[in-house]
Amino acid sequence: MSMSGDPVLERVRAIEDDFADAMSRMYTVGNELATLRARLETEASPAQWTPVAEPAAPPTPAAATAAPQPSPVPTAPAGLVTPPPPAHAPAYAPAAVPPPARPLPPAEPWWQRDGVVAKILAVVGATITLIGVAFLLALAIQMGFFGPVARVTSGALLAMGLVGAAALVRRREAGTVGALGLAATGIATAYLDVLAVTRIYDWVPLAGGMVIAGLIALGGVLLARAWDSQLLAVVAVLGVALMAPFVGLDHARLTGAFLLVLTIATWPAQVGRRWWALELARVVPTGLFLAALALAQERTAVPVVLALGLAVLVVGTTVAGTRSERLPLQLGALVPVGVMPVWSAGVAAPDRWVGTALLVVATCLLLLAAGLVVHREGTAPQHRVPEIALAAAGVTSLTAAPRAVDGGSLAIVAIVGVALVWAVAALVLRQRSVLLVAWGLGVIALLGSLALLPYVVLRSQAGDVGPRHLVTAVLLVALLVVTARASDRIIPATAPVLSRALLALAVVSTGGAVVVSGVLLGQLLDDPRGGFTAGQAGATVVWMAAAALLLLRGLRGSTIAVPAGLTLAAASVVKLLLFDLAFLGGLARVVSFIVAGLLLLGMGAGYAQALERSRREGTDRTPPGPPPGPVDNPTAPTPIPPTV
Known part of the structure; x- marks a missing residue:
């Protein structure tokens, strides 16, 4: 029975044709809009976009009705872009193009950097001004124009005038560098005036001159903090630090005390600042002067007290700066400089035990600084106090060892013993820095132990062998073994080459210890x-x-x-x-x-x-693997003949 004349079926087919035609038109309109948008974007931007396909002609109703589809949604014609049903994004999207790389700006010459030329001119100008003032005063003195009072008065007035001019120039926004140059020149002129009244004319006692110079320095530091100028602070501190030794050459102890007080008084200038040049100007001149004072073998206890004061100050402020963010962070390299006067006093002390005690104190201070300093991540190398302090402690301990035995034949024993102590400390603490110090001291101890070689090789030296040689040999063997063990544990990258070399030297040294033991036993038997x-x-x-x-x-x-x-x-x-x-x-x-x-x-x-x-055990040993499971033997279909 045919249903071609059924009006309901004809109506359904007509609705399908209309729906397919509407969908085709919608896809065509969408593609045309995407093409138009792509063309507009291409004309507006030089960037290249992905090509847009031209939409195909929509199918005719006859074509749609030729083959009925089971679904009311028709298939898109060839070349027509059909978006996925759940998304409503446009059919075509521009390709992402990375922005062009900007060329690096050309390197700025150093003379065009902010303030470089101005600062150079200010420093040179201040120097030339001081030289000109000195020439003027010298000419006036030669012509008889100025007497001593006029010279000192004119110098003081000139210093005050330069500082006052600096304050006036400072009020202008563009006069910062010029103001710093004028202020630095005025401070230097004031120091020269103090030098004249203290050293040349002897109008003011040395203590009074030191007080005046200290007040000038403090005033310069305060002015530098107000103006936020490290250069002015360095000029104020370094000027008085260089002037004091020249003025107080005949009164070294008083000069040392003045420099220590100056170092203490100028420490607050670092609070809230990172003025490393000022740190050097504060500590280095004082440390060098006190070290030279201690090496002069002064019989009094003043140099020792001053040296200990500077060491405690530097170590204390350094440790405090690493533990509190409010306090200034000081340079780690200044710790050995601060302890250097104590080391000098220990070396130059006439009494052996006093000198040894001072060297031990210096070593303990350095170890204290290395142990108490707390470093944050990313600390700059100049602030790495533990490494620097431990290296300095190695030097002081190496100096203390022969000082304790008063040099002579026991010096090698003491040096090898100190190196062994550092090696044991590295093995126990497992710290790379301690091991590096132990390596350095171990090399020195090994070189010093070569003095045992004649007593081990030459029979003619048998009568000169003593117990110290046996102690040195035994300590050397222990040092090599402990250092090898510590190197393997702390720095595995050195294993096994370094440890094997050290153990080989230990075996050779053991033979030397046996020879020395035989010689000592022979001495007991004449x-x-x-x-x-x-x-x-x-x-x-x-x-x-x-x-x-x-x-x-x-x-x-x-x-x-x-x-x-x-x-x-x-x-x-x-x-x-x-x-x-x-x-x-x-x-x-x-x-x-x-x-x-x-x-x-x-x-x-x-x-x-x-x-x-070992070979037999390796052959008989069963290879590892899972245990065999049960074997299922099927029943034979025929009787199995007996085997012979």
């Missing part, structure tokens, strides 16, 4: 040469035993132990044939060769057996 001979034989046996231990360790999995053991055994054989055969005689030669030969035979036989045992 035969030091015989003890030397026995010690050499014992050293060969010890090296052979160490080689055997290395071979055994190699069988346990160490890759370097076997070559090291064979090398040590070869060295022992070479020593046996070249040295022991030539220098040993009688029973010692017999014992040395027999024991060494037996050790070599035992080493060879033991190594062969152990190697065969």
